Every structure is written in structure tokens, then in C-alpha cells.
Amino acid sequence: MVWVKRGAWALLGLLVVSFVALAAWEPFMAHPAKHPPERIYTAEIVRDEFGVPKIYGKTDADVAFGVAIAQAEDDFFTLQDVVAMSRGRYGAIAGEEGAQFDYVYYLLDARGTAQREYPKLPDDTRALFEAYAAGLNQYAEENPDEIKLTGLFPVHGEDVAAGFVLRQPFFYGLGNVVGPLVAGEDLRREFGPDIPGFPRDEEDCACIEAPADAEAEAQAMTGIHPLPWGEDAALLGSNAFAVAPEKSGGPTTLISNSHQPLRGGVAWYELTVESEEGWHFTGANFPGSPYPFLGHNEHLGWTNTVNRPDMADIYRLEMNEDGTQYRLDGEWRELESKTVFLPVKIGPIILPIPREIYRSVHGPVIKNERGFFAIRYGGMGSVEQLDAYYRINKATNFEEWQKQIARMAIPSTNFIYADADGNIAYIYNAAIPDRPGLEEVKANWRSVLPGDRGELIWEGAVDYAEIPKVINPASGWLYNANNEPFTAAGEGSDLDPAEFSPVLGVERKQTNRSRRAYKLLSEASLLDRASLERIKYDTAYEREGYVADMFDALETLEAEGELAEARDLLLGWDFTADNEGDADSLALLMIRDYMSAEYQNKPELPDIAEHLQKAVDHLNEHFGRLDPPMSELLRLRQGDVDLPLDGGSDTLRASTTWEVDEDGRLSLVHGDSFIQWTEWPRDGGRVTSRSIQPFGAAITRPDSPHHTDQMQLFVDHRLKPVYFWRDEVLANAKRRYSVTNAN
Incomplete structure (x- = not known):
């Protein structure tokens, strides 16, 4: 009996050790954070009667530090989720749902892209991101009781950059490619008219036959449930309007009316920034950004709507018998493969779920029961958007602003622009792949492409001159409501779709919002404030579509x-x-x-x-x-x-x-x-x-008066x-304080 008791105690001890290991392994396996370089930042935060922060600093970097502090004060809960996503650790917080994002973090090589490309950014842009990371670290150090996950801080500018790499492609619908491929489902891809000579039919379509149990296949691939980016990702929308003085009867008007989730990592946060280096902007950002993504400065402003160009191509790889090599241009190449561990929180423990991540010269590779499929998408392998957003924040006229957009560094989203000089513009911004012409390669870009043809592996984006844009239309107004770019400015001012190559994959769809906006804007003889308010808050449907x-x-x-x-x-x-x-x-x-x-x-x-x-x-x-x-x-x-x-x-x-x-x-x-x-x-x-915001500035602080x-x-x-000017800010200040990491 003694040996039985000893065996029981040994088994119990083994179980205890195993439990402790499962509860504690994840922080040690996580990507090690680099300590930000030593630098002292100081910023002033002024909050108005709604708690909206105005952040001031001597340098742009000081302001970025203050942005991180202000947003952490209002929503550190969500910021931590974003940081965890940017380091492949969200499953340790959110369980199976979080592990789905971690899988894509590795699939898209978010960390590797940031490591390679972030050091190449201009010094002042990197200084902005380092300062923002320092602000997050400062808040975490001062509020350790709020931290969700061990070892999440300190963070580095590179971590913030990795978060951009991970999230941006899903705004133009990459999830509608990745999710079905993982699950083995049909790909529902439709981006405008058929390519001449390449009709879409059952034998020549951009779809992969679904296996009998697609959900089981997805779980087998990822260890988690199917990726949740289909419906919700496509529903991200927005309305945007710009009206010239001649049509408004008064001011140049820009209306930003974004439709985003009201909470979470892509919910808007309102702020105003101003430095002694000429950065003065008011608008909104997402958690994890040192600057606003939309809004206005003294001279100009813009807003965005989601567009849906054909930004991703899928290649079916021809594999050897053991699945370790793929054929390209008559030669066999090694398929890159590595094992990663997805952290999945289940109760008090975090399970390490091993998964294999593949990559070919085309891009990320997904294996399902139909085979191996590579993905190549617009903006892949780049972090230049981090610099471009910063530059357009500081642009002072349309030429400066358009020069930055023309870089094609921001992978997607329409831009509706207006400025103090009375200019208005609509840019169908999209880093659309620079695909070879049809005559050259005889390929149907709407279909799953043969992966063995190197000529189909494009590089970079099309030139800015090739994408649709309308500048200062005769109608005096512009809009977008997630519709095709060929209804934007009214009859006589709209673009002709025949002038744009079908290979661009520009969507040819309307929304009800677009139909209503086009009708109401076209019917109005004057688009003054009252008329625009009626249009913006219109609740009607057209019996179309x-x-x-x-x-x-x-x-x-x-x-x-x-x-x-x-x-x-x-x-x-x-x-x-x-x-x-x-x-x-x-x-x-x-x-x-x-x-x-x-x-x-x-x-x-x-x-x-x-x-x-x-x-x-x-x-x-x-x-x-x-x-x-x-x-x-x-x-x-x-x-x-x-x-x-x-x-x-x-x-x-x-x-x-x-x-x-x-x-x-x-x-x-x-x-x-x-x-x-x-x-x-x-x-x-x-x-x-x-x-206005739906709730308040302190989105996850129930005890704050600015929660609702x-x-x-x-x-x-x-x-x-909005208190944009310094005298207005101080006249309406309800709280004013300084923040620094000099302690």
C-alpha cells in the first residue's frame, strides 16, 4: 500500500507541475519585447466638458507620448488587446477567438515584416512610434493592477508597427479570402465586370469546392473555430460627403460619417493634437495609433470609406508527394515551414496549440484538404503607411496631401477630401496589384491561378494615375457610401467605368445608402447645412437591389x-x-x-x-x-x-x-x-x-462621467x-495636467 500512496502523491505532484506549467508557459514563449531607447517625453493633456483630450507638446514625439497616455486613461482595456494582437498573444487573453488573430499574425508574418521594414522608415516617423510605445509603457508601469497579461509590457515601436501590418489588410476584405481558405469553403469573389475573354463559369471561377465538413477542417487546421472575418468584415462601411462653396452657398463642407464597431480595436477615439513642430490636427484614431486617421487641420481635411477592390490573388501550388516542395517555372522549390504555438486561454490555464505556418515566394500559404494555396495581396510586406498617415496629418495644401496619397503607401480605403481653398476630391485609394496584362499572360485574375507560373507573381502596385479619382467636379459635391467609384459626383461629373481596366478589379456595386445619397444630392439645388443634415440622417430605402x-x-x-x-x-x-x-x-x-x-x-x-x-x-x-x-x-x-x-x-x-x-x-x-x-x-x-460619438470618450471606464x-x-x-484652436481649448477646459516619463 505504501507504493500505491507514493504513486498517488507522485501523480498528484505531476498534475500540479503540469498545471503550473500550462498556466505560466506563455509569457516565456512570447516574442521578447525590446526596451525603448531612453528619452524624456513631456506632454500636456487638456480635457473639455466631454472628456475629449487635446494633447500638446514641444515636439511631435512628445505629443505621441501624450496620445498614448490619454487613450490609456480612457481605454487601456482595449489597448492591451491591440498590443497582444501585435505580438501574437491575443489568445492568452481572449481564448479561441483571440487565437484566430494570432494564427493570422503568424500567417501574414506581421512580426517579420515589422522587423525588416520598420527600421527603414524616416527617423521622425520612428520617433513618433517609439514615443507612443513609451507612453503605453509609462501608463502600464503606473497602473500595474490594470494589466491583463504577464509580460505584455514594455512594448517597442516595432510592436506598434506589427499591429498595423496585421490589421490593415482586413479593411479591404482579406478575411474573405483567408477565412474560406482555412475552412475549405467556396470563395465568393466578385469585383466588377468579367474580364473580356475570360468569362466566369463553373469551370473557370474563383472558388474552391467546400469539403463535406468545412468547419471540422478549419478546426483541424487552426485548432480553433472558423475565422470570423466574413460577414462582419464586409459590413464595415461609412458615408462621406464634401461640398464646394458654390454648392453650399457658404463654407467648404466635409462630413465624416464612419460606420465602425462601437467598441473594440477598430472603434474610433476622438482627440486633438498640437506641437511646436507644426503638427495640429483633430479627428479620431483607432487604439494603437499615435495619430488620427481622419479629421482636419487648419488647411485641409479628409475622411475615409471602405472600398472593395480586388486586392488579393490566390495561387494553387503544385506540390511534390510529401508536400515539402512546390513547382515554379519548371523547378522544385522548398516550401517554407515553421511550427508556432498559439496560446489559447481555457479557464485558468493557457494551452500551447502547435500549428504549422507555410510560405512560398508568392506569399502566405494555407493548406486545406484540397491542397496548398498561396495568397498575394496589396500592401504585403510594407509598413510605409505608418509614414504616409503622419505626412498627410501635416500637409498644408492639396498638392502636398495628394503627393502622399500618390505613394500608394496606404493600401486601401476611399478618401474624400476638402480644404480651405474650396477644393474637394474623391480618391479611390487602393494599392491594387500591378498585374501583368491579359495579352501578356492569358490568365484570369478572378480565378484561382496556377502557382507554377512565375510570370503571374506581380510586384508592387499600379501607378496612382490608373486609379479612379474625381477632383473639383462641376456638380460641386462628392460622396461615397461604399459604392462603386463611378457614382460619386452626379450626372455629367461621374467617371466612365469603360476608361478603367477590368484587371484593376474595381467593384461595381451599390448600397442603399449610395442610392439614397446620389438621389438626394442630385435633387438639391443648394446643399447648405440644413439640406445636408436631412441627407445625412435620412432613414429611407429605395426599392432596388x-x-x-x-x-x-x-x-x-x-x-x-x-x-x-x-x-x-x-x-x-x-x-x-x-x-x-x-x-x-x-x-x-x-x-x-x-x-x-x-x-x-x-x-x-x-x-x-x-x-x-x-x-x-x-x-x-x-x-x-x-x-x-x-x-x-x-x-x-x-x-x-x-x-x-x-x-x-x-x-x-x-x-x-x-x-x-x-x-x-x-x-x-x-x-x-x-x-x-x-x-x-x-x-x-x-x-x-x-x-459626436455614440457613447463617450471613456469607452471602457464605467465609473467615468464620460462613459455615456x-x-x-x-x-x-x-x-x-470641437475645440480646435488653443484659445477655445483653454476657455472650455475642465481638466488640465502634464504627463511625463521623467520619474
């Missing part, structure tokens, strides 16, 4: 009883999500999935009877009726504040996606987010702007003043 498809299906639906009653209620709807019609709630529940099918290029629309029955069941369960006021269904919720909303999926007043709460209400998670309305007076006076203090204004379609 997927909306027409849904209502055509309703008209032919044979139904009885309550389902017939719901059908007839919808057929009498006035096509506005304004909280006034009896059918608004039912329409809200119906339209989103039809919109999603359109955005996602899904081969089939939702089944009308099943979809309608689901909506009926939801309303009956939670409201006991088919026609509750939409204001009772759609809510803006944060903490103890619970407010009614208007608008819908794909209306100009965008309430795009939501979570269904336990009480059956729809809590908005994505839609209208940061709004900024900027005006440069015609007489040359000072620029002014107004803005903008919500009522947001719901009421109201904007608050």
Missing part, C-alpha cells in the same frame, strides 16, 4: 395565418426606418440578412418564408405583437443608459448590426460611430467643426463643438 429582391419574394409568398399577416404588414411598409411606421420593426429584422447576402456575394438570398417566420417568432416572444414601435426594439445601450434609436441596416442613418439581448432588444454594436462635420468659411476665416455622456446627443441627431 436586395431590397427589391426581398419585396419581390414577399409579393409571391404564399402564406396563411400569422405569416400572411406579417407579409401583408411588410407589403404596406413606407420604406423608412423612422420609428413611425407599424412595419418598421419587422422590416428592421428582415433587411439586414438580405443586405449581408449582397455584401458577401453569397450565391443565394435568405429563404423568404423561413426568414419571415424567424422575425415573427422573435417579435411574438418578446413583444407579444408583430408591430411594436421600432424604438422599443432597437436600442443604444451602455452601462445603465438605454435609449431608442432610428435608422436601419444600410440607411444613411446607419444602425447596421446589433446583438440580441436577453430581453429581445437589439443593442447596436456597429453603425454610425464617430461623426465629424467640418466647415471652412468662404471668407477665409478659421476652420470650425462639430462631432454623448449618448443622448447621438440619439437626438445633435453634434457637440
